[in-house]
Amino acid sequence: MAGWAxxxxxxxxxxxxxxxxxxxxxxxxxxWLSLAAMADGSIExxxxxxxxxxxxxxxxxxxxxxxxWCLGWNHSVKKFPVLDCYRYQQGRMVLExxxxxxxxxxxxxxxxxxxxxxxxxxxxxxxxxxEPVPGDRYTLRVGSPTVDHRLLWQSEGDEHRVSLSELAAxxxxxxxxxKPEDLSKPEDPGKPDDV
Numbered sequence: 087m088a089g090w091a092x093x094x095x096x097x098x099x100x101x102x103x104x105x106x107x108x109x110x111x112x113x114x115x116x117x118w119l120s121l122a123a124m125a126d127g128s129i130e131x132x133x134x135x136x137x138x139x140x141x142x143x144x145x146x147x148x149x150x151x152x153x154x155w156c157l158g159w160n161h162s163v164k165k166f167p168v169l170d171c172y173r174y175q176q177g178r179m180v181l182e183x184x185x186x187x188x189x190x191x192x193x194x195x196x197x198x199x200x201x202x203x204x205x206x207x208x209x210x211x212x213x214x215x216x217e218p219v220p221g222d223r224y225t226l227r228v229g230s231p232t233v234d235h236r237l238l239w240q241s242e243g244d245e246h247r248v249s250l251s252e253l254a255a256x257x258x259x260x261x262x263x264x265k266p267e268d269l270s271k272p273e274d275p276g277k278p279d280d281v
Contacts, residue, residue, distance in 0.1 A: 129177050131266040136237070136250065139258050145248050147239060149174040149263075154182070155239035157226075157261070162233055169238075172219070179219040179263040184212045222263035228254045
């Protein structure tokens with residue numbers, strides 16, 4: 087793995103097992119993430135937040151309608167990068183696609199859930215999953231620094247990467263879509279004092 091030319095945050099985050107796959111993933115993700123966001127009914131001012139077990143915000147990423155991001159990690163056995171890619175669409179967190187370079191443990195395509203397409207080099211994309219994430223949030227047990235769970239996104243032409251494993255290895259975190267109206271709601275209004 088030594089000697090790789092790290093040309094961007096997206097390519098360096100993926101740490102693929104060869105330079106060819108590195109370029110493929112970096113180019114594919116960068117092109118996919120940079121597609122123009124279209125007005126789709128999503129709410130301006132939303133964020134993707136990563137919360138720790140106590141509910142404190144660890145990471146917050148401003149989202150624009152149509153914006154895409156990926157959760158990447160290195161497979162715990164085979165060590166190659168895996169990606170689950172999302173979009174902020176119609177006010178929801180939607181799983182759009184997934185990249186899996188192999189049919190290793192825990193990976194694979196489920197019939198009826200997206201369309202498996204070759205990546206041209208022995209791996210595959212599962213495209214058109216288009217599955218809203220229930221409650222616009224999910225829980226993740228963050229892997230070790232070797233697994234390197236990481237968030238990848240583009241904003242105004244710049245590529246960004248945050249390693250969740252550097253922040254919370256072995257910890258439970260929640261990835262959650264926050265909309266402006268969610269922030270203005272009281273946590274728990276409780277019962278009125280006179281009841």
